[in-house]
Amino acid sequence: MKIINLKTNHIENPLGFDLSKPSLSFVTCDTNAKKQVAAQIIVALDKEFNDIVFDSGKSEEIDSLAFKLPIDLRPRIRYYWKVTVWANNGDIATSESAWFETAKIDESWSSKWITPELDSVIHPVLNKEFNIEKSIKCARAYVCGLGLYEININGQKCGEEYLAPNFNAYDKWLQYQTYDITNTLEQGKNTIDVLLGNGMYKGRFGLSRTENLYGDKFALLCEIVIDFEDGTSLVINSDETWKSRKSKILSSGIYDGEVYDSTFNEQTSYEVREIDLGTDKLKARLSLPVKMKERLKPIEIITTPAGETVLDLGQNMVGWIEFKTNAPKGSEITLQYGEILQEGNFYRDNLQSAKCEFKYISDGEEAVVRPHFTYYGFRYVKVSGYHGKVNSDNFTGCVLYSDMELTGHIETSNPLVNRLFLNALWGQKGNFLDVPTDCPQRDERLGWTGDAQVFSGTASFNMDTFAFFNKYMYDIAREQEVREGLVPNIVPVAGTGDGCSSGWSDVATIIPWNVYVQYGDKRILEQQFDSMKAWVDFIKKQDDNSGSRRLWITSFQLGDWLALDGENPNSFAGGTETGFIASAYYYYSSRIVAKAAKILEKEELFKEYEALASEIREAIRKEYFTSTGRLALKNQTAYIIALYMDLAPEGKVERVINDLRERFKADKNHLKTGFIGTPYLCKALSENRCNDLAYTLLLNKDYPSWLYAVTMGATTIWERWNSVLPDGKISGTDMNSLNHYSYGSIVEWMYRYMAGINPVESKPGFRHIKLTPMPDYRLKYAKASYNSSVGLYESQWEISEEGNLSFRFLIPFNASATLILPNAKLENVKVNSKLLKETDLNSSKSNENVIVELVSGSYEFYYVPKVAYIKYYSTECSYEELVKNEESKKRLVEVLPIMLPDHMIGKVGDKSLRELSHMPFFPVSSDVLDELDKKLGEIKVNID
Numbered sequence: 044m045k046i047i048n049l050k051t052n053h054i055e056n057p058l059g060f061d062l063s064k065p066s067l068s069f070v071t072c073d074t075n076a077k078k079q080v081a082a083q084i085i086v087a088l089d090k091e092f093n094d095i096v097f098d099s100g101k102s103e104e105i106d107s108l109a110f111k112l113p114i115d116l117r118p119r120i121r122y123y124w125k126v127t128v129w130a131n132n133g134d135i136a137t138s139e140s141a142w143f144e145t146a147k148i149d150e151s152w153s154s155k156w157i158t159p160e161l162d163s164v165i166h167p168v169l170n171k172e173f174n175i176e177k178s179i180k181c182a183r184a185y186v187c188g189l190g191l192y193e194i195n196i197n198g199q200k201c202g203e204e205y206l207a208p209n210f211n212a213y214d215k216w217l218q219y220q221t222y223d224i225t226n227t228l229e230q231g232k233n234t235i236d237v238l239l240g241n242g243m244y245k246g247r248f249g250l251s252r253t254e255n256l257y258g259d260k261f262a263l264l265c266e267i268v269i270d271f272e273d274g275t276s277l278v279i280n281s282d283e284t285w286k287s288r289k290s291k292i293l294s295s296g297i298y299d300g301e302v303y304d305s306t307f308n309e310q311t312s313y314e315v316r317e318i319d320l321g322t323d324k325l326k327a328r329l330s331l332p333v334k335m336k337e338r339l340k341p342i343e344i345i346t347t348p349a350g351e352t353v354l355d356l357g358q359n360m361v362g363w364i365e366f367k368t369n370a371p372k373g374s375e376i377t378l379q380y381g382e383i384l385q386e387g388n389f390y391r392d393n394l395q396s397a398k399c400e401f402k403y404i405s406d407g408e409e410a411v412v413r414p415h416f417t418y419y420g421f422r423y424v425k426v427s428g429y430h431g432k433v434n435s436d437n438f439t440g441c442v443l444y445s446d447m448e449l450t451g452h453i454e455t456s457n458p459l460v461n462r463l464f465l466n467a468l469w470g471q472k473g474n475f476l477d478v479p480t481d482c483p484q485r486d487e488r489l490g491w492t493g494d495a496q497v498f499s500g501t502a503s504f505n506m507d508t509f510a511f512f513n514k515y516m517y518d519i520a521r522e523q524e525v526r527e528g529l530v531p532n533i534v535p536v537a538g539t540g541d542g543c544s545s546g547w548s549d550v551a552t553i554i555p556w557n558v559y560v561q562y563g564d565k566r567i568l569e570q571q572f573d574s575m576k577a578w579v580d581f582i583k584k585q586d587d588n589s590g591s592r593r594l595w596i597t598s599f600q601l602g603d604w605l606a607l608d609g610e611n612p613n614s615f616a617g618g619t620e621t622g623f624i625a626s627a628y629y630y631y632s633s634r635i636v637a638k639a640a641k642i643l644e645k646e647e648l649f650k651e652y653e654a655l656a657s658e659i660r661e662a663i664r665k666e667y668f669t670s671t672g673r674l675a676l677k678n679q680t681a682y683i684i685a686l687y688m689d690l691a692p693e694g695k696v697e698r699v700i701n702d703l704r705e706r707f708k709a710d711k712n713h714l715k716t717g718f719i720g721t722p723y724l725c726k727a728l729s730e731n732r733c734n735d736l737a738y739t740l741l742l743n744k745d746y747p748s749w750l751y752a753v754t755m756g757a758t759t760i761w762e763r764w765n766s767v768l769p770d771g772k773i774s775g776t777d778m779n780s781l782n783h784y785s786y787g788s789i790v791e792w793m794y795r796y797m798a799g800i801n802p803v804e805s806k807p808g809f810r811h812i813k814l815t816p817m818p819d820y821r822l823k824y825a826k827a828s829y830n831s832s833v834g835l836y837e838s839q840w841e842i843s844e845e846g847n848l849s850f851r852f853l854i855p856f857n858a859s860a861t862l863i864l865p866n867a868k869l870e871n872v873k874v875n876s877k878l879l880k881e882t883d884l885n886s887s888k889s890n891e892n893v894i895v896e897l898v899s900g901s902y903e904f905y906y907v908p909k910v911a912y913i914k915y916y917s918t919e920c921s922y923e924e925l926v927k928n929e930e931s932k933k934r935l936v937e938v939l940p941i942m943l944p945d946h947m948i949g950k951v952g953d954k955s956l957r958e959l960s961h962m963p964f965f966p967v968s969s970d971v972l973d974e975l976d977k978k979l980g981e982i983k984v985n986i987d
């Protein structure tokens with residue numbers, strides 16, 4: 044037995060984070076035991092655990108997902124902790140030790156904010172020299188530099204992160220980082236150089252594309268605390284004793300790139316002066332560091348028809364190119380970044396006003412070069428002015444994103460689906476640089492809340508997003524504070540104003556809820572509850588001001604953004620009535636607030652929001668449904684939302700499902716949904732007996748579909764269903780990004796429905812799951828793994844040539860699953876080579892399914908499905924014709940042990956049995972196929 048993944052506030056060994064309410068988590072693995080019976084957590088001030096500050100004792104109460112450490116933390120202390128687990132089979136294991144280290148907590152700052160006495164467009168280096176005579180025990184630097192900074196000590200970059208201090212609502216709070224510089228400092232002379240860049244703080248940024256959104260001056264706050272072996276300390280403060288000089292960076296900007304002149308070597312020293320930014324806004328970091336997570340080599344160096352030299356990274360990625368050069372002094376090397384070639388040539392008009400360049404002027408020395416204060420979203424890089432032959436050895440694509448652990452993987456028998464999964468994953472890598480952004484390349488790259496909301500489910504399967512979203516949600520709450528609960532469409536606001544919209548602003552309720560269910564740590568709800576409630580209260584106020592109809596139909600809404608059923612096909616607006624969408628989210632968010640209140644034991648609030656939610660649902664039913672259950676709107680998204688959000692009137696779900704089927708039939712089984720409908724589309728279909736249609740939509744290859752982009756060579760998710768036209772031409776330059784993750788939300792369906800790994804709200808954090816794999820014969824197999832907070836889950840299925848089903852599952856230690864095997868006869872099912880009925884697993888049947896309760900362990904299930912996954916059938920006669928004739932219908936009923944489900948009768952139109960049999964779960968029992976074959980001949984005669 045082993046204990047791994049020790050995390051504090053969901054971060055491994057966090058240094059200098061805001062840890063005010065530490066929550067400890069760990070995973071037990073490599074054991075045959077099923078359950079934790081007790082655990083003990085010990086926290087000490089030393090690695091040897093001599094100086095113990097907390098000992099839980101052996102306790103049955105310790106939750107491995109979130110143990111709230113009940114001690115007050117002291118500033119600037121490294122705490123070590125370890126855990127021992129006792130398992131039900133007598134196994135005992137103790138973990139290696141982990142640590143977390145506090146920042147300054149409430150200690151005041153002795154350092155001052157300083158700014159150089161230089162024109163504010165000149166990128167400065169702020170520097171300080173000092174001597175160390177004694178032997179160092181431990182040293183830390185606490186730093187915030189604005190807009191962005193890199194700190195070097197004795198010529199060495201501190202820390203592994205880039206683009207610090209990250210991006211947040213700078214007008215409300217500023218994050219400082221902590222660096223362990225014990226081994227960077229030296230005895231004798233030491234030099235600190237802090238290089239400053241513009242970033243989002245003062246560079247050209249935001250929808251206004253203007254400068255100085257948060258401030259117009261470079262600034263630095265730096266406090267270095269050195270503890271010596273002899274027990275004394277030295278503090279080096281940023282103050283007016285520091286100096287500054289002009290750096291080699293001539294310009295920098297998130298959108299436009301960077302110009303770096305290595306020939307520039309002016310050493311003139313300029314004074315610095317104090318600048319009054321105060322220290323009230325400073326807070327220990329919440330942002331995960333942005334790190335260089337991967338390095339890619341160009342797959343090809345292209346000479347284009349226009350004669351350009353272009354690197355092809357083979358993958359639309361985010362970060363920058365690092366290159367080696369020994370160009371002669373004064374040579375100017377320019378890199379330009381783009382996402383796609385057009386007619387074989389370099390292209391970047393879809394980046395709009397963003398220049399996305401890097402210029403390097405060589406000083407004649409051999410150098411490895413990279414930018415500092417920008418990043419690019421690109422697959423292709425045009426290289427000009429490079430001295431010598433451009434070859435891939437000298438160029439590397441450095442992939443940057445927030446330091447999150449990869450947790451999920453999906454593979455199927457269909458390579459296009461596999462690529463779709465990767466495209467969404469790369470979309471996440473490229474757009475999770477501290478803030479979840481809409482896109483990483485053009486002149487936006489903003490924290491559009493709707494995009495983050497719809498993708499959060501997928502994101503949290505792919506990677507451990509707790510800390511990442513925790514920080515984003517903190518920003519959301521801060522932006523709301525000054526807006527009476529309104530959640531802006533873009534967070535951090537970055538000068539974009541107070542626009543809000545359903546689906547976007549509901550980020551305030553949906554992400555905390557998703558994160559809670561995914562990771563099982565209530566802290567996110569505790570932290571966000573006021574913000575969640577404030578958003579619903581904001582809508583309610585608007586509703587109350589316009590007659591308390593319990594609908595939200597009074598404001599401008601973004602609606603089903605980019606859906607294909609809008610009145611004007613060129614407009615961004617989808618066709619679904621925005622008041623319906625807004626009212627549905629009003630309901631959905633109110634319900635989430637009620638559920639969160641319940642969990643936080645706020646009984647009164649639970650009742651209040653539950654009542655509000657019921658009133659809204661009633662109002663929606665009255666306004667949008669006829670008394671017979673017909674939905675008054677005819678859009679795919681409207682049906683999908685009605686089903687997904689459970690809006691259909693009592694007893695009318697069937698009607699909505701049938702009408703939805705009709706809708707899709709009229710749309711030739713192709714999607715038309717936008718940002719609102721798409722994330723729920725396949726989920727609502729699979730949940731409502733339309734799993735076949737979910738697979739049809741997944742597997743469609745022609746426009747509009749997910750795989751259309753894949754067949755066009757996409758390596759990330761596009762903003763539009765047709766961002767690139769079949770002839771390879773970009774469909775337009777107005778809002779057309781090739782790395783926009785919203786439609787990547789299909790991947791959540793792959794984990795939850797295709798593979799069936801579903802968290803259960805009442806046992807969050809995957810302590811218990813509903814395991815509902817939903818195979819479809821159009822894939823031979825699918826497998827998913829998910830390294831949850833409890834441990835590793837695996838789920839895979841395979842359909843053999845004969846149509847038989849096999850499954851493999853792994854349920855981690857201290858977890859359990861309710862498995863629902865589709866299309867199974869209890870008597871037939873085998874598990875780990877034995878008949879299920881002969882094992883001691885608790886099983887039962889329900890309709891076409893077999894239900895089995897699983898505890899931790901690995902399982903292989905096998906059975907001949909109750910309903911064959913048949914590929915073709917022998918008659919051409921249409922089913923409708925068949926059932927028209929009472930006699931033949933009767934005989935068919937006799938022949939087929941399971942009749943077609945009611946909803947399919949009369950719905951199959953002119954499809955022949957041959958076509959019908961291509962539908963999954965076509966209910967023809969495999970054991971009677973032969974018999975049916977024989978008897979159908981007779982039936983056919985009857986029809987004729």
Ligand code: BGC
Nearest residue numbers: 481487491493494601604778
């Ligand atoms: C962004 C979207 C965003 C939308 C909403 C666009 O410019 O790129 O992803 O959600 O605006 O208005």
